[in-house]
Amino acid sequence: MPSDELLTAFIDGELNAAESDRIEKLIASDAHVAGRFDFLSRSDLPFREAFEPVLASAPSAKLDAMLASIPSAVEQKRAASGISRRGFLSAIAACLVVGVAIDRAAIGISHRLSRPEEGSDWRAVVAEYLSLYTPDTLSSPAGNHAEQAAQLNEVGSKLGLTLTPEAVALPGIEFKRAQLLNYDSKPLAQIAYLDPESGPMALCIIPSTKGASAPDMENRRGMNVVYWSNATHAFMLIGHLPIDRMKALADGVRGSLAV
Known part of the structure; x- marks a missing residue:
């Protein structure tokens, strides 16, 4: 059974051709892998609701100024490659690092980012x-x-x-x-x-x-x-x-x- 991380990378098109082909064959031949792939593919986790407190309290003006200072070549590359779900989570983590104020509803997320889970x-x-x-x-x-x-x-x-x-x-x-x-x-x-x-x-x-x-x-x-x-x-x-x-x-x- 491939890990959820590997299946998510497959769904987001982040695997190389050989690895992607291997996962496709596993999905076609193994009902358990196919079921997990189907579950992850139709995931409806409320990402927007979970991060609304973070977005609502973010210093928008400061972030806008930071984004405006990004060189155009970097911005074009980002637009061409797209942003995966894992990229989205990395961006949230980056916002936390630079000091975005977090609502109480998001304290659990910050706790996980600050240190590995215990146990x-x-x-x-x-x-x-x-x-x-x-x-x-x-x-x-x-x-x-x-x-x-x-x-x-x-x-x-x-x-x-x-x-x-x-x-x-x-x-x-x-x-x-x-x-x-x-x-x-x-x-x-x-x-x-x-x-x-x-x-x-x-x-x-x-x-x-x-x-x-x-x-x-x-x-x-x-x-x-x-x-x-x-x-x-x-x-x-x-x-x-x-x-x-x-x-x-x-x-x-x-x-x-x-x-």
């Missing part, structure tokens, strides 16, 4: 693992309340957390199992659920010393992810539900686990 590797591994799940993977009965409590207690004891069926319950979504995995020599808890409409979901927890961070969102392997951390653990909720629904579910379980 993203484990989320990538979880997403890859969960992408292999189907509803049949979680078709076994979840057991009664006592059996669920025993599973969660065993997993929680390895993480130094108190986990109960009530604390990890997701409204309208069936708890299926709790199991302990291993990532980078650390225990990783996976609490799996089965949503009747969107399929497998998981709440995953791993010890962390990075400190507390507020909830943030991303998309991995075609699934929506909400992730956050406290002083001792990092959490992620991942599934196929729309991101606003995922955020609401994450807020609920985050509040329960904080009690």
Whole structure:
């Protein structure tokens, strides 16, 4: 499976002929690659809405003067080559570097540009693992309340957390199992659920010393992810539900686990 970055470069016409031909053959022969290509091709992410606070607060007069000073040859070259989506994001980053004031709604974007994400590797591994799940993977009965409590207690004891069926319950979504995995020599808890409409979901927890961070969102392997951390653990909720629904579910379980 080519990376999203490589597929995006293909969509934007930024690959050389040989690499472009290779991706075309993969799309034609692999249904998973074709599906991901189709998803990225019709992406309707609200870029304009996301960056409106930045644009609204930008020092327009100063930027206009800067643009006017660009040599005409450079401007002609830029116009001939066009601007890809990645070029657009690079331009936004450049504006931040030269001191564009950012509205509170864009603080998260500035944070990502200022330093690499912490702890993203484990989320990538979880997403890859969960992408292999189907509803049949979680078709076994979840057991009664006592059996669920025993599973969660065993997993929680390895993480130094108190986990109960009530604390990890997701409204309208069936708890299926709790199991302990291993990532980078650390225990990783996976609490799996089965949503009747969107399929497998998981709440995953791993010890962390990075400190507390507020909830943030991303998309991995075609699934929506909400992730956050406290002083001792990092959490992620991942599934196929729309991101606003995922955020609401994450807020609920985050509040329960904080009690």
